[in-house]
Amino acid sequence: MATNPLAPDWLGLPDDANALARGLWPATLLRAPEGELVIGGVPASALAAEFGTPLYVVDETDARARAATLREAFEAEFARIGTTVHIYYAGKAFLSTEVARWMLAEGLNIDICSGGELAVALAAGTPPHRLGFHGNNKSLTEIDDACRLGVGTIVIDSPVEISRVAEAAARHGARQTVRLRVNSGVHAHTHDFLATAHEDQKFGVALEDAPALVARIRAEPSLRFLGLHCHIGSQIFGADGFAESASRLLAVHADLLAGGPVPEMNLGGGFGIAYTSADTPTPIRELAARLADIVAAECAARGIPVPVVAFEPGRAIIGPAGVTLYEVGTTKAVNLGGNTRLYVSVDGGMSDNARPALYGADYTVRLANRSSQTDPVLVRVAGKHCESGDIVVDADYLPGDVAPGDLVMVAATGAYCWSLSNNYNFVGRPAVVAVAGGIPRMLVRGETVADLLARDTGFSPAADPADTRPKSPKSPKSPKEPAR
Numbered sequence: 001m002a003t004n005p006l007a008p009d010w011l012g013l014p015d016d017a018n019a020l021a022r023g024l025w026p027a028t029l030l031r032a033p034e035g036e037l038v039i040g041g042v043p044a045s046a047l048a049a050e051f052g053t054p055l056y057v058v059d060e061t062d063a064r065a066r067a068a069t070l071r072e073a074f075e076a077e078f079a080r081i082g083t084t085v086h087i088y089y090a091g092k093a094f095l096s097t098e099v100a101r102w103m104l105a106e107g108l109n110i111d112i113c114s115g116g117e118l119a120v121a122l123a124a125g126t127p128p129h130r131l132g133f134h135g136n137n138k139s140l141t142e143i144d145d146a147c148r149l150g151v152g153t154i155v156i157d158s159p160v161e162i163s164r165v166a167e168a169a170a171r172h173g174a175r176q177t178v179r180l181r182v183n184s185g186v187h188a189h190t191h192d193f194l195a196t197a198h199e200d201q202k203f204g205v206a207l208e209d210a211p212a213l214v215a216r217i218r219a220e221p222s223l224r225f226l227g228l229h230c231h232i233g234s235q236i237f238g239a240d241g242f243a244e245s246a247s248r249l250l251a252v253h254a255d256l257l258a259g260g261p262v263p264e265m266n267l268g269g270g271f272g273i274a275y276t277s278a279d280t281p282t283p284i285r286e287l288a289a290r291l292a293d294i295v296a297a298e299c300a301a302r303g304i305p306v307p308v309v310a311f312e313p314g315r316a317i318i319g320p321a322g323v324t325l326y327e328v329g330t331t332k333a334v335n336l337g338g339n340t341r342l343y344v345s346v347d348g349g350m351s352d353n354a355r356p357a358l359y360g361a362d363y364t365v366r367l368a369n370r371s372s373q374t375d376p377v378l379v380r381v382a383g384k385h386c387e388s389g390d391i392v393v394d395a396d397y398l399p400g401d402v403a404p405g406d407l408v409m410v411a412a413t414g415a416y417c418w419s420l421s422n423n424y425n426f427v428g429r430p431a432v433v434a435v436a437g438g439i440p441r442m443l444v445r446g447e448t449v450a451d452l453l454a455r456d457t458g459f460s461p462a463a464d465p466a467d468t469r470p471k472s473p474k475s476p477k478s479p480k481e482p483a484r
């Protein structure tokens with residue numbers, strides 16, 4: 001068999017379309033001798049039978065191990081250069097109370113960026129001082145709540161937030177610790193980074209404006225300045241982009257030391273993961289070592305003490321630990337100039353994974369309920385939504401006998417899938433299940449059509465808390481009522 005010319009250059013014809021490439025899948029995932037995929041000791045078919053599909057499945061052991069390994073790697077490498085690190089788990093990647101507890105238990109803090117994420121973190125029992133609060137447009141209520149509750153750090157994202165946070169902290173008799181988010185001018189994605197004088201984006205303030213803004217922060221008695229913050233992008237391989245950004249930040253950090261203490265520097269998140277076998281993320285220990293070396297060298301060159309350094313990874317912790325299980329509904333072969341692409345349509349799509357439609361993200365898929373020795377064919381896994389861009393996996397190979405009723409598993413969907421999920425076409429968000437030691441545990445229940453209808457005031461007037469109209473007998477009939 002030859003590679004299908006319709007396949008992208010990076011995708012080779014596999015010797016075995018049942019094989020699980022190293023580094024792509026959760027640590028406990030294996031193919032059982034009978035051919036079925038088993039995750040956390042639970043067979044894919046058992047998960048589908050108990051919880052339905054689509055289903056997000058998180059390998060708890062793997063997620064926790066990634067959190068612990070990352071923290072330990074950074075702690076060890078930064079201890080080598082004489083400082084400490086704080087690792088914040090970026091909750092935007094995927095947050096539930098249970099996941100927050102895993103992260104806290106593994107020694108991580110939690111980064112949140114809305115009142116909703118704050119509520120989830122608090123519901124998990126997170127001590128507020130272990131939270132970092134982000135956002136380019138935090139509401140006054142969010143700022144007030146954060147100061148009142150004693151959130152550890154608030155990341156000031158724009159000049160107007162200085163007085164907003166200062167006033168809220170003063171109102172609650174608090175001295176609020178804050179960072180200032182700057183644009184280092186480094187914008188990175190995967191292997192490349194772009195370094196400019198100014199970044200044309202909504203987050204943070206220009207690096208050159210930082211000294212004046214830090215002076216304003218320092219002049220507020222209800223604020224305590226912790227240091228600069230910068231996040232240069234997501235899904236970044238290698239350390240060069242972080243290095244350039246750290247160097248630019250430390251130049252300003254050094255100047256700021258003249259006006260008072262600058263105990264920390266936060267270099268954000270963005271560590272890349274493998275979504276396909278073409279992705280080659282930098283191993284975490286190697287990344288930690290490079291970053292520690294860079295920070296040490298830059299501080300030595302400027303003759304300043306090495307600050308405490310904070311990081312905020314999300315994807316690198318939870319992304320590879322999660323998969324999505326779908327059931328195949330239809331297949332359709334499309335002939336394009338003598339070459340065939342098999343469309344495999346599944347029971348979810350852009351409502352549970354918006355990343356392909358949003359960013360053209362690539363993924364990897366495998367047959368989950370069985371293996372097959374049938375020759376591999378090039379497939380495109382499509383969703384069930386009314387958009388031609390509703391693609392889950394743009395290109396991969398599956399055994400050619402993949403058929404309706406089969407289960408397929410998509411790798412590395414643990415980050416930014418559930419958190420970006422939506423109800424397009426009134427499709428409910430799937431459940432999230434954690435697996436460990438052969439036991440599945442629901443983390444978040446899936447949405448039903450009844451959940452969605454309950455918010456429609458034409459069906460359920462109680463859905464409108466502001467609706468004070470008397471509920472007359474003429475109020476709309478439930479569609480469940482038998483027709484007269």
Ligand SMILES: Cc1ncc(COP(=O)(O)O)c(C=O)c1O
Pocket residue numbers: 090092093111134231233234235268269270271312313314315316415
């Ligand atoms: C400020 C900030 N920190 C951390 C992250 C986490 O990034 P990642 O999940 O790629 O590590 C993000 C992601 O958008 C972010 O905006």
